[in-house]
Amino acid sequence: MTKHALGAHPFLLGFDQLERLVERTAKSGNDGYPPYNIEQRGEHAYRITLAVAGFREADLSITVEDRQLMVRGRQSEPDEERVYLHRGIATRQFQRAFVLADGVEVSGATMENGLLHIDLRRAPPESTVRTIEIDRS
Numbered sequence: 001m002t003k004h005a006l007g008a009h010p011f012l013l014g015f016d017q018l019e020r021l022v023e024r025t026a027k028s029g030n031d032g033y034p035p036y037n038i039e040q041r042g043e044h045a046y047r048i049t050l051a052v053a054g055f056r057e058a059d060l061s062i063t064v065e066d067r068q069l070m071v072r073g074r075q076s077e078p079d080e081e082r083v084y085l086h087r088g089i090a091t092r093q094f095q096r097a098f099v100l101a102d103g104v105e106v107s108g109a110t111m112e113n114g115l116l117h118i119d120l121r122r123a124p125p126e127s128t129v130r131t132i133e134i135d136r137s
Helices: 016-027
Strands: 035-038 045-051 062-067 068-073 093-099 102-113 113-122
Touching: 062 093, 068 113
Parallel strands: none
Antiparallel strands: 035 045, 045 113, 062 068, 068 093, 102 113
16 A cells, blocks of 8 residues: 655645645644643734743744744853752743744734733635636637
8 A cells, every 4th residue: 555645636736835834844843842822813813822931032033934933942141140949940942833824924923921922814815716718729
């Protein structure tokens, strides 16, 4: 029995990029840090919220490249003068990736109370009907 690739199915013409997105998403398995929520805030609005306690805005970077939203966190050098009796707050660097669907754009980001909010907006799809003429040969 041979295994066919997702994009090789005859009914999925032109969906090669979908297969690449699925593969990229599967490879970006994260360890669960930092925890996050995804919520729908309207018909075409979404918000990703990451718990980034201990990080400053300058320690975080948000980029979008090739339909992939990448959030990275790297804390500045630790204060050598501090002596911890217990250190339970995670301060390790992280990288969290989200694959965005076509038409979804990042509309902004805010940070409050140790939570990073990334707002997304999807443009409503245009409903167009096109008639295809049949050439007479």
